[in-house]
Amino acid sequence: MSRPGWQAHDEYTRRTVLAWIAGAGACLVAPVLDAAPGRSRGRVHTGLTGAERDAARTHLADSRDALVSVTAGFTEAQWHYRPDPGTWSAADNLEHVTVVEEQVYGQVTTAVGRLSARAADDRPRVKDHVILLVATNRERRRLQAPEAFRPTGRWGSPEGKLAAFQVARARTLAYVEATSDDLRSRAWDNPVVGLVDGYQWLLFMAGHALRHARQVRDLTRLPAFPERRP
Amino acid sequence: MTVPPSQFIPSDREQALTLLVESRRALRALCDSLAASDWQLTRSTGAWTPLDIVEHLVLSERAVLALVRDDLARRPALPPERRTRVRDLAVLLAVTNRDQRFQAAEIVTPRRSFAAPKGALEAFDRDRDATIGYVRRSSDDLRARLFDHPVLGEIDAYQWLLFLGAHTERHTAQLRETIARASLAPQRDRRIEP
Numbered sequence: 076m077s078r079p080g081w082q083a084h085d086e087y088t089r090r091t092v093l094a095w096i097a098g099a100g101a102c103l104v105a106p107v108l109d110a111a112p113g114r115s116r117g118r119v120h121t122g123l124t125g126a127e128r129d130a131a132r133t134h135l136a137d138s139r140d141a142l143v144s145v146t147a148g149f150t151e152a153q154w155h156y157r158p159d160p161g162t163w164s165a166a167d168n169l170e171h172v173t174v175v176e177e178q179v180y181g182q183v184t185t186a187v188g189r190l191s192a193r194a195a196d197d198r199p200r201v202k203d204h205v206i207l208l209v210a211t212n213r214e215r216r217r218l219q220a221p222e223a224f225r226p227t228g229r230w231g232s233p234e235g236k237l238a239a240f241q242v243a244r245a246r247t248l249a250y251v252e253a254t255s256d257d258l259r260s261r262a263w264d265n266p267v268v269g270l271v272d273g274y275q276w277l278l279f280m281a282g283h284a285l286r287h288a289r290q291v292r293d294l295t296r297l298p299a300f301p302e303r304r305p
Numbered sequence: 306m307t308v309p310p311s312q313f314i315p316s317d318r319e320q321a322l323t324l325l326v327e328s329r330r331a332l333r334a335l336c337d338s339l340a341a342s343d344w345q346l347t348r349s350t351g352a353w354t355p356l357d358i359v360e361h362l363v364l365s366e367r368a369v370l371a372l373v374r375d376d377l378a379r380r381p382a383l384p385p386e387r388r389t390r391v392r393d394l395a396v397l398l399a400v401t402n403r404d405q406r407f408q409a410a411e412i413v414t415p416r417r418s419f420a421a422p423k424g425a426l427e428a429f430d431r432d433r434d435a436t437i438g439y440v441r442r443s444s445d446d447l448r449a450r451l452f453d454h455p456v457l458g459e460i461d462a463y464q465w466l467l468f469l470g471a472h473t474e475r476h477t478a479q480l481r482e483t484i485a486r487a488s489l490a491p492q493r494d495r496r497i498e499p
Contacts, residue, residue, distance in 0.1 A: 199390055199458075200389075200390060200391070200451075200458045200459035201390070201391045201395070201457065201458040201459075202456065202457060202458040204405070204456075205391075205395065205399045205456075205457055205458060207404075208398065208399040208402040208404065208405065209394075209395045209398040209399050209402070211402060211404060212398040212399070212401060212402035212404075214401065214402075267392065267394060267395060267398070268391065268392060268395045269309075269389075269390045269391040269392040269395055270390035270391075
């Protein structure tokens with residue numbers, strides 16, 4: 076790589092030479108998501124594309140299944156096990172995910188009426204798969220949930236929490252199937268990611284549920300996690 | 306978790322310096338613990354060896370610093386409302402999340418240009434020193450210019466520097482995993498690149 080070459084070809088530098096360092100943008104897992112905001116900047120959206128709808132549906136269903144399967148057959152002791160007072164139990168995690176789901180669902184489904192449409196060059200510039208990478212990364216830092224989203228015993232028993240989650244997620248999935256809302260043109264702040272559009276908020280809901288499914292899975296791997304029923 | 310400030314401020318500089326210094330320290334500590342034979346181990350045929358990973362980090366460091374330092378001067382500063390909308394934390398979390406693998410760009414793909422680890426590590430040290438020196442002394446407003454990142458989206462020059470530290474962390478984890486897996490494999494299954 077010669078220095079004069081870099082200086083002479085600014086666009087080459089930007090697009091080709093520096094494609095990325097850990098990758099050329101060839102996302103192996105979510106190529107559909109990779110395509111969405113950057114390439115769509117110039118076109119007018121009047122709703123989700125088929126690819127966007129498929130990707131959201133897949134991520135929402137898969138993360139629901141992960142959370143349901145990791146808690147399947149839990150005993151009462153397993154639902155409420157916490158290794159220390161500051162760590163959430165499986166029941167706490169499920170309640171938190173459901174509270175967030177309900178809150179975000181309300182924001183997404185009212186976004187078109189609540190917020191003005193942004194011009195194409197004033198929309199979020201973060202790629203869709205980054206939302207999932209950020210939401211599911213549990214290694215770097217434990218994030219503190221805002222007070223309103225912390226578990227307080229809503230929906231009673233673990234079974235009640237599970238039913239509430241299933242209802243909330245089914246409602247989100249039904250919205251994804253049917254909506255013609257222009258979610259790409261509406262954006263509001265996500266406390267971890269930054270400015271995120273309405274569609275990306277749906278992806279965040281999926282990533283958030285998967286993050287907590289993994290948190291529960293990690294609980295089950297602790298030596299003191301209660302034994303399952305014989 | 307704060308929204309990026311619209312200007313480059315002292316705490317930005319401290320955050321970047323800490324990340325660049327600490328990520329290098331962790332990489333060096335791991336590399337210093339490797340036996341000579343470890344440097345050619347791979348997880349599978351064709352996968353990167355530890356020496357390949359360090360070469361990739363050298364190439365990445367040079368490419369990113371050149372982008373930030375040289376391209377920045379040629380671009381006009383953006384008004385505050387046009388600056389990054391991605392939080393710094395999101396850059397760090399996305400880059401260090403290894404759920405997804407990415408294909409390295411040609412320009413930063415290892416070419417086996419270092420005959421031995423010593424040369425690669427010395428090159429990395431020199432290039433990281435250059436990055437740290439730039440961050441320490443620069444008076445550029447690193448928040449005022451955006452550069453497209455094919456994986457992350459549009460991020461500012463400062464976030465590209467954070468990316469360098471997080472990227473080193475990502476590959477240090479990969480290196481640790483490569484060694485651990487190769488060490489656990491039965492002797493007959495251990496792959497040593499020629």
